[in-house]
Amino acid sequence: MIVDSHVHIFPPEFLRDRQSLLTKDKTFNELYSNSRSKLVTVEDLIETMDETGVNVSVVMGIGWTNPELAEKSNQYISESCLRFSDRLIGFGSIDLSSMNAVDQIKNCADIGLKGIGELHLDHQLFSEGGYELMTSVIQEVKAKDLILSIHCSEPLGHLYPGKGTNTPEKLERLLKLADGAKIILSHWGGGLPFYALMPEIKKLSESVFFDTAASPFLYEPKIFEIVNSIMGPDHILAASDYPLLKFSRIKNEIEQSNISNDDQKLILGDNAKTLFNLL
Numbered sequence: 001m002i003v004d005s006h007v008h009i010f011p012p013e014f015l016r017d018r019q020s021l022l023t024k025d026k027t028f029n030e031l032y033s034n035s036r037s038k039l040v041t042v043e044d045l046i047e048t049m050d051e052t053g054v055n056v057s058v059v060m061g062i063g064w065t066n067p068e069l070a071e072k073s074n075q076y077i078s079e080s081c082l083r084f085s086d087r088l089i090g091f092g093s094i095d096l097s098s099m100n101a102v103d104q105i106k107n108c109a110d111i112g113l114k115g116i117g118e119l120h121l122d123h124q125l126f127s128e129g130g131y132e133l134m135t136s137v138i139q140e141v142k143a144k145d146l147i148l149s150i151h152c153s154e155p156l157g158h159l160y161p162g163k164g165t166n167t168p169e170k171l172e173r174l175l176k177l178a179d180g181a182k183i184i185l186s187h188w189g190g191g192l193p194f195y196a197l198m199p200e201i202k203k204l205s206e207s208v209f210f211d212t213a214a215s216p217f218l219y220e221p222k223i224f225e226i227v228n229s230i231m232g233p234d235h236i237l238a239a240s241d242y243p244l245l246k247f248s249r250i251k252n253e254i255e256q257s258n259i260s261n262d263d264q265k266l267i268l269g270d271n272a273k274t275l276f277n278l279l
Ligand SMILES: [Zn+2]
Pocket: 118, 151, 152, 186, 187, 213
């Protein structure tokens, strides 16, 4: 089974109203103010999945700061998952700054979403000292048997829209609160796996998955072999960040690596199959 563990879709009216949405939501503005950044609907996604041989995609929110847009996006993702029930898994967005973040997690579970994320903590948490907010979020995510996906940032290197500052140093603090919750750290965890050569960081990453979203824009292809050797294949989820790029680019990098066929199978879909309880 081939699973793309990180893609984004939007309701058709969001594509139409793109310009006005830019003024309503900070995260959307950062990610999509460049008109060359593509937005797609579920139909576009399914068509591309068919074209690139992806069986199942995991649809993420974008860490909306506007609760109304977050709600509309969650609803659209939920409806899309019902419509294409054998092809899609959905994650929902919550407003971490709100007093009822825990209720929003319940709502996401009630409409059939399997996880919360992709959270953009720069816009949602990192006015200094916000980590405590994550404790109740993590407890509720665990209670509902959901998965938490977090956008991560490299602490150095080139800047790009939405990069943010959720670097390994901050992730270490977050993981100390994780209490065994299932967590996906996006974009190779901003490089956190390199520090898993330190035993205490390896231990902290025991229930963590690293997704490969946008990898070719960030790292040389040899990152697949390197993280595979540090973390082991069962911690890696192949992911594109579509429509930023197509899954075939990620698949090619994996297939051209010296990772064994058995390990490639885990990374390309079997880990996701287990994590998301796919048939
Ligand atoms: Zn991201």
